[in-house]
Amino acid sequence: MVSSSAGFVTGLTAAALTTIGVLAHQASAGAPAALERSHASSTPAPGASKAPRDRRHPEALPTGSGRGERVVYSVDDDRVWLVDAGDKVQRTFKVTPSTVxxxxxxxxxxxxxxxxxxxDGIPVEHVVRFAGVKDVVIGFSAAVDGSMAKPDPGERTGGIRQTRAxxxxxxxxxxxxxxxVVVP
Incomplete structure (x- = not known):
């Protein structure tokens, strides 16, 4: 009976590791084409300012951004919220978006x-990847030199830059x- 249980556990472990490997491969292959869009199509012309979702409370957590512990990223507001399990914002900050x-x-x-x-060729740290659009991997990162310059609009990049802190x-x-959770 003990060896039967050990075999069962070994089988479950192997199945779990295989599933993780398949999911990692799918994630590295990118998001489905139906979910793809370029940042340029939703971004105002250079120099135009994007008004926050809520002008009176620009740091307020967007409604409809889910429940429970999560990262919320607004592509229109260029802002991130780190939200705990009780739906309380632990930290919010502005980011410099990528071109995709x-x-x-x-x-x-x-x-x-x-x-x-x-x-973009800049050394970065603390890279947290979560999506892919065609051949571009999307994730948050901080430039080691602390820079947060806007990326070259002619390049397809996926690094959403944040301060080192x-x-x-x-x-x-x-x-x-x-x-x-990505929201408009």
């Missing part, structure tokens, strides 16, 4: 890297599997 946005929806953190070179907070909060 994920479509609104619910994603999950699929991978993380402590330090890499960003798609905000990147540290994101790194501690957004572990593998953490929900990321």
């Amino acid at each position: 946005d994920p479509a609104p929806g619910t994603y999950a953190v699929t991978s993380r890297s402590n330090r890499v070179t960003g798609s 905000d990147g540290d907070a994101m790194w501690r909060f957004a572990t593998i599997g953490q929900p990321v």
Whole structure:
């Protein structure tokens, strides 16, 4: 009976690891084409300012952004909220968007890297990836040199830049599997 139980547990473990591998491969392959859109199509002309969703309370958590512990990212407001299990905002901050946005929806953190070179050639840290659009991987990161310059609009990049302090907070909060809710 003991060896039968051990075999059963071994089988379940193997199945779980296989499932994780398949999901990781699917995540690296990118989002379905129906969910793809370019940041340029939803962004005002250069120099135009984007008004916050709620002019009186621009830091207010967007309604309809889900429940429970999650990261919320507004592509229109260029803002992130780190929300705890009780739906209380732990931190909110502005970000510099990439040139390619994920479509609104619910994603999950699929991978993380402590330090890499960003798609724009800048060394970044605390990379938290959660989506893909065609061949562009989308994730949050902080430039090691602290810069938050807008990316070249002619390049397809997926790095949503945050300050190093905000990147540290994101790194501690957004572990593998953490929900990321993208709202307009």
